[in-house]
Amino acid sequence: MRTTKRALWLAVGLAAIAGAPALAQSWEFTGALGAGLRGYTEAPLPGGDNRRLFPSVTFDGRITGDLGDSDRVVLSLFSRWDNRGEGRSHTDLREAYWLHQGDGWSLTAGIDKVFWGVTESRHLVDIVNQDDMQEGIDGTAKLGQPMLGLSLYGDFGTFSLYALPGFRPRVYPRAGTRLGPPLPVGPAAYTGPGGRGHVDFALRWSNSIGDWDIGLSWFEGTSRAPVLMPTGPSLTPIYDHISQIGLDLQYTAGDWLWKVEAINRAGQGPRFNAVTAGFEWTLPGGLPSGADLGLLAEYSRDGRDPVLAPVTIFDNDLFLGARLTLNDLASTNLLAGVLLDARSGARVMSIKGTRRIGESWQVTLEGRFFNTPAPSDPVAALANSDYLSLAVARSF
Amino acid sequence: MKRFAIAVLTAALAMPGIWSGFSAAPAQAQTASRAAGRGLEIAREAERRDSGWRDAQVRMTMILQDRRGNTRKRSLRMMMLEVPGDKGGDMSIAIFDSPADMKGTLLLTHARVGADDDQWLYLPALKRVKRISSSNKTGAFFGSEFTYEDIAAPEIGKFTYEYLGSKPCGSRSCLIVARKPAYRNSGYSRLITWFDSKTYRVEKIEYLDRRGKMVKVLNLADYKLYKGRFWRARTLTMKNLKTGRTTVLKYGDWRFGTGLSAATFSKGNLRNIR
Numbered sequence: 001m002r003t004t005k006r007a008l009w010l011a012v013g014l015a016a017i018a019g020a021p022a023l024a025q026s027w028e029f030t031g032a033l034g035a036g037l038r039g040y041t042e043a044p045l046p047g048g049d050n051r052r053l054f055p056s057v058t059f060d061g062r063i064t065g066d067l068g069d070s071d072r073v074v075l076s077l078f079s080r081w082d083n084r085g086e087g088r089s090h091t092d093l094r095e096a097y098w099l100h101q102g103d104g105w106s107l108t109a110g111i112d113k114v115f116w117g118v119t120e121s122r123h124l125v126d127i128v129n130q131d132d133m134q135e136g137i138d139g140t141a142k143l144g145q146p147m148l149g150l151s152l153y154g155d156f157g158t159f160s161l162y163a164l165p166g167f168r169p170r171v172y173p174r175a176g177t178r179l180g181p182p183l184p185v186g187p188a189a190y191t192g193p194g195g196r197g198h199v200d201f202a203l204r205w206s207n208s209i210g211d212w213d214i215g216l217s218w219f220e221g222t223s224r225a226p227v228l229m230p231t232g233p234s235l236t237p238i239y240d241h242i243s244q245i246g247l248d249l250q251y252t253a254g255d256w257l258w259k260v261e262a263i264n265r266a267g268q269g270p271r272f273n274a275v276t277a278g279f280e281w282t283l284p285g286g287l288p289s290g291a292d293l294g295l296l297a298e299y300s301r302d303g304r305d306p307v308l309a310p311v312t313i314f315d316n317d318l319f320l321g322a323r324l325t326l327n328d329l330a331s332t333n334l335l336a337g338v339l340l341d342a343r344s345g346a347r348v349m350s351i352k353g354t355r356r357i358g359e360s361w362q363v364t365l366e367g368r369f370f371n372t373p374a375p376s377d378p379v380a381a382l383a384n385s386d387y388l389s390l391a392v393a394r395s396f
Numbered sequence: 397m398k399r400f401a402i403a404v405l406t407a408a409l410a411m412p413g414i415w416s417g418f419s420a421a422p423a424q425a426q427t428a429s430r431a432a433g434r435g436l437e438i439a440r441e442a443e444r445r446d447s448g449w450r451d452a453q454v455r456m457t458m459i460l461q462d463r464r465g466n467t468r469k470r471s472l473r474m475m476m477l478e479v480p481g482d483k484g485g486d487m488s489i490a491i492f493d494s495p496a497d498m499k500g501t502l503l504l505t506h507a508r509v510g511a512d513d514d515q516w517l518y519l520p521a522l523k524r525v526k527r528i529s530s531s532n533k534t535g536a537f538f539g540s541e542f543t544y545e546d547i548a549a550p551e552i553g554k555f556t557y558e559y560l561g562s563k564p565c566g567s568r569s570c571l572i573v574a575r576k577p578a579y580r581n582s583g584y585s586r587l588i589t590w591f592d593s594k595t596y597r598v599e600k601i602e603y604l605d606r607r608g609k610m611v612k613v614l615n616l617a618d619y620k621l622y623k624g625r626f627w628r629a630r631t632l633t634m635k636n637l638k639t640g641r642t643t644v645l646k647y648g649d650w651r652f653g654t655g656l657s658a659a660t661f662s663k664g665n666l667r668n669i670r
Contacts, residue, residue: 252528
């Protein structure tokens with residue numbers, strides 16, 4: 001079913017490209033080919049997967065073509081192949097859209113990605129695209145979302161309006177693997193009108209006023225995150241119909257960036273609020289070597305119902321982090337941080353660094369370490385899933 | 397407080413010795429204001445001669461060289477919009493074409509007079525727009541010896557001026573003006589700027605850090621005249637005297653009046669820039 005849908009979208013994308021008359025002024029093909037190795041540093045939970053090393057191969061490709069001055073078509077594909085059955089092999093059309101640009105407005109039709117927000121530890125207001133769970137648990141990687149989007153921009157800022165047909169349910173890594181769900185995930189249930197076929201809507205206004213960058217957003221439709229309900233030997237993902245108001249705000253003052261993201265959501269148990277707020281401070285003038293050092297602190301609070309709403313680890317958590325940018329020829333940068341749960345004492349440490357080798361190779365090191373004294377904290381499910389991964393990619 | 401100040405002033409007036417010590421002050425102040433006036437005049441003339449280009453686009457290659465002589469190349473394009481008048485700040489977008497992993501990365505700058513410039517980065521992999529801080533402005537522009545501050549538009553109102561005199565520069569003569577940043581969070585105390593006395597184009601800038609020590613030198617060479625009025629240097633060499641690193645910017649041909657509008661430079665349009 002999913003494969004046919006995917007093939008259908010691929011066909012739509014290809015048709016859009018093929019249908020575009022050959023008068024495109026400039027076609028461009030870019031992308032990257034990568035290989036990675038993920039290694040788990042601990043023995044698994046009882047009965048879990050005891051293998052430690054998981055190699056995988058990735059492909060990223062993007063075709064862009066301008067049709068005259070105001071029209072463009074874009075097609076991009078991401079693919080990961082994991083041969084040891086962690087359930088991470090997948091291919092996704094990240095983009096397949098046609099863009100028309102006017103003076104002060106643009107129209108997008110097709111599959112695209114939209115990002116909202118300002119904070120680093122949690123992306124609270126960002127809701128248009130589904131998380132690509134097979135790529136990671138941090139919600140950075142996103143699945144392509146079919147949309148019709150209109151943006152107007154000018155002195156009033158930017159107004160964006162989206163109609164979002166074609167809901168993308170989450171796809172998890174294989175059950176029983178380290179970062180996978182504990183039980184197999186069964187067919188999804190949709191509680192809202194129209195079920196899975198509901199056409200979602202999103203609206204956003206954003207503007208920069210002096211040192212303030214502000215965004216107000218509204219979303220009405222199928223929740224991107226499901227409630228995973230145990231039903232016998234499997235989990236049933238329940239996707240509720242929600243409406244969400246979001247605010248993202250950044251105040252830029254010298255060496256300080258002050259950030260707030262907040263949401264108010266209805267549709268998953270009682271209406272609730274959630275907020276992430278904090279700062280990023282950059283050492284003035286940098287380090288003597290010419291490197292830049294930034295320190296981050298963000299606090300998250302979430303008032304959701306623990307049973308009727310999707311589980312979150314950000315219920316009452318403080319994130320502390322440091323960002324190091326060497327400003328060297330290899331563009332070396334490193335971000336390390338720890339998320340501390342104020343109530344349960346659970347800790348998630350993360351580290352990510354990248355550097356370029358030569359002109360077109362890039363190395364990425366990533367690690368996550370989970371620790372909790374409280375078995376009831378959601379982090380407990382990941383307690384033996386500490387990992388380090390190393391990936392190399394060649395861009396073309 | 398005020399009464400205290402008056403008391404001190406009265407005491408000073410009552411002491412003849414202090415009068416003699418201050419006697420040279422009015423003349424000095426006059427020289428200083430004359431130097432400031434002449435400096436501003438030169439900067440205004442340079443701006444007057446370079447105004448009216450409306451919008452421009454140019455391609456460039458950035459060559460980064462470390463102390464050991466290792467080099468790396470980056471290619472980028474710039475789009476610029478002139479906002480006329482002393483109050484308006486010019487707008488620009490830098491678009492990275494290579495290295496491949498940086499392709500599509502954008503830097504949008506709205507220059508502001510009397511305040512820090514507004515700058516946003518666009519990260520294409522995440523489709524995320526990030527406002528960056530002033531502190532990052534004194535940091536390196538993508539690993540080069542140019543800081544974000546160096547590449548910002550040198551709006552008249554962003555500096556105070558002091559004319560230092562004229563000196564030969566190559567086969568010509570240059571007017572030397574010290575520009576002092578009037579905005580917060582600058583990495584510099586002064587920018588010693590060498591203007592060619594005939595064309596008013598900038599030949600050289602010496603960057604003095606906050607302690608007054610010269611830290612970088614920018615040389616502008618291979619000037620070409622466009623549309624009979626706009627001089628554009630085709631080779632910019634920034635040498636960092638502290639680290640021994642060098643960045644060379646090689647410009648392609650400039651295109652003027654390409655029809656860019658303010659909407660092109662809005663934050664909401666960044667995701668549509670190619």
